[in-house]
Amino acid sequence: MTGTSKVSLTEYIIDPQNQREGWHTLTIGDSGRIVHCRPTESVGVPNYCVVPAGVDMHSHVVSEGIHAARVVSGDGLVPALRDLPALYHRIGYTTVVDAAVSPEEVGLVRQWIAALPTLNVGFLVVAGDHPTVTEPIRRRSVAGVRDALRELLAASGAWGIKVVNPSAAGRTPLANLHDPGPLGVSPAEHIRLLAEAIDQMNIAHPMHIHGLDLGIPGNIATTMAMLQAIEGIPVHLAHAQFHVYREVDGRIRSGAEELADWVNTHPEVSLDLGQVIFGPTVTVSADLYLQARLRATHGGRWGVWRGSSGGIAAVPYRYRRANLTNAIQWAVGLELALLVSNPWQVFISVDHPNGGSFRSYPAIIQWLTSAESRLAVVEQLPKKVQQILDLPHMTREYTDREIVVSSSAGPARRLGLVSNGHLGEAAEADAAAYALYNGHVDWSQPQWVIKNGQRVWTANEP
Numbered sequence: 001m002t003g004t005s006k007v008s009l010t011e012y013i014i015d016p017q018n019q020r021e022g023w024h025t026l027t028i029g030d031s032g033r034i035v036h037c038r039p040t041e042s043v044g045v046p047n048y049c050v051v052p053a054g055v056d057m058h059s060h061v062v063s064e065g066i067h068a069a070r071v072v073s074g075d076g077l078v079p080a081l082r083d084l085p086a087l088y089h090r091i092g093y094t095t096v097v098d099a100a101v102s103p104e105e106v107g108l109v110r111q112w113i114a115a116l117p118t119l120n121v122g123f124l125v126v127a128g129d130h131p132t133v134t135e136p137i138r139r140r141s142v143a144g145v146r147d148a149l150r151e152l153l154a155a156s157g158a159w160g161i162k163v164v165n166p167s168a169a170g171r172t173p174l175a176n177l178h179d180p181g182p183l184g185v186s187p188a189e190h191i192r193l194l195a196e197a198i199d200q201m202n203i204a205h206p207m208h209i210h211g212l213d214l215g216i217p218g219n220i221a222t223t224m225a226m227l228q229a230i231e232g233i234p235v236h237l238a239h240a241q242f243h244v245y246r247e248v249d250g251r252i253r254s255g256a257e258e259l260a261d262w263v264n265t266h267p268e269v270s271l272d273l274g275q276v277i278f279g280p281t282v283t284v285s286a287d288l289y290l291q292a293r294l295r296a297t298h299g300g301r302w303g304v305w306r307g308s309s310g311g312i313a314a315v316p317y318r319y320r321r322a323n324l325t326n327a328i329q330w331a332v333g334l335e336l337a338l339l340v341s342n343p344w345q346v347f348i349s350v351d352h353p354n355g356g357s358f359r360s361y362p363a364i365i366q367w368l369t370s371a372e373s374r375l376a377v378v379e380q381l382p383k384k385v386q387q388i389l390d391l392p393h394m395t396r397e398y399t400d401r402e403i404v405v406s407s408s409a410g411p412a413r414r415l416g417l418v419s420n421g422h423l424g425e426a427a428e429a430d431a432a433a434y435a436l437y438n439g440h441v442d443w444s445q446p447q448w449v450i451k452n453g454q455r456v457w458t459a460n461e462p
């Protein structure tokens with residue numbers, strides 16, 4: 001499109017942010033933004049429907065850690081930077097957030113992002129343990145923390161602030177959130193100071209936290225203690241699946257219900273799933289204690305990159321159906337998604353590449369929209385796992401509208417992205433078209449995807 005040309009499309013749309021569903025005429029200006037989106041008379045039974053393109057709330061795609069993961073895996077498991085846009089487009093996504101960029105690597109990360117023009121890439125800056133922040137934490141000064149964070153955020157150009165494992169250094173599982181840590185404040189105090197400070201900054205995205213005790217059986221107690229310490233203050237829980245395990249007789253069990261009950265009565269809380277996918281992957285995390293434990297268990301190559309915010313470590317891993325812990329982890333993510341009643345509070349993620357690849361999002365959507373497809377996987381799990389799971393008894397199936405909320409409209413709104421996640425006036429014309437069968441969306445692959453009005457993906461084209 002050039003000059004003042006406009007393009008009009010008449011499409012059947014689902015646009016939850018603007019509470020619209022049905023036939024509409026979308027007019028896209030030469031700026032690549034939607035000029036208007038107006039209801040129009042039905043032009044028959046739709047063959048496909050157009051939705052706002054996906055927004056991946058929590059992924060790792062451009063930070064040092066992912067380069068570490070690529071080196072460590074060495075076998076194509078972690079896609080090359082240049083392949084990211086096409087791989088996201090083919091699952092209907094055009095926006096992605098790298099959730100762990102240290103202040104020191106911001107300059108480099110911006111260069112990587114500039115090399116990906118058809119992907120809208122933002123990032124969160126890891127700041128909870130930054131030296132300029134820990135000094136006012138020691139003084140218990142919310143204003144001091146707020147000012148330090150504001151400076152880090154402004155200097156970085158990040159979309160929000162990521163907090164990893166506050167005051168957890170050197171602790172053995174499970175953490176007591178109320179014991180003083182290395183800064184002289186307890187993890188609970190540290191987290192509350194950060195949450196209050198971020199809340200005072202008047203930014204759209206609340207504290208985005210990777211909590212303590214990730215992956216440890218019994219960690220639901222830590223997660224709930226953290227939520228109680230910051231009750232009433234907005235928070236986003238990253239990769240929540242990894243933080244909701246009960247422990248019974250030394251074995252891992254699902255604690256999804258306890259967290260979901262809290263989220264269902266606390267609208268200020270949101271989460272992304274951190275769903276695990278069976279198969280090989282590489283885990284990458286700023287939680288060096290977690291990574292050291294994983295590596296000690298599984299051996300093999302690993303990589304650690306250090307910065308002043310702590311560092312990032314990459315460790316190869318394989319999720320197996322026959323492994324009791326992995327089988328329960330798989331179920332826990334889906335249980336969380338099905339038990340949180342409001343899709344505006346729960347977003348699809350795998351914490352790429354930690355739980356698996358973002359390329360698995362169509363599979364996750366399939367499990368959320370079809371109880372039968374979940375059962376088909378459950379039947380492949382060890383019998384003793386099948387017997388203790390709640391998942392097989394859950395009958396909820398996400399509607400197509402709920403999928404659009406959880407994969408696009410919800411994360412966009414939670415991130416404060418006013419131009420993404422919807423098809424209203426002034427939005428970027430980022431959209432995906434999916435085939436409809438018997439009135440239901442076939443989420444397996446989009447028919448086409450546009451980014452700023454330009455076609456970036458067409459099905460069945462090489």
Ligand SMILES: [Zn+2]
Pocket residue numbers: 058059060099100238239351354
């Ligand atoms: Zn992550």
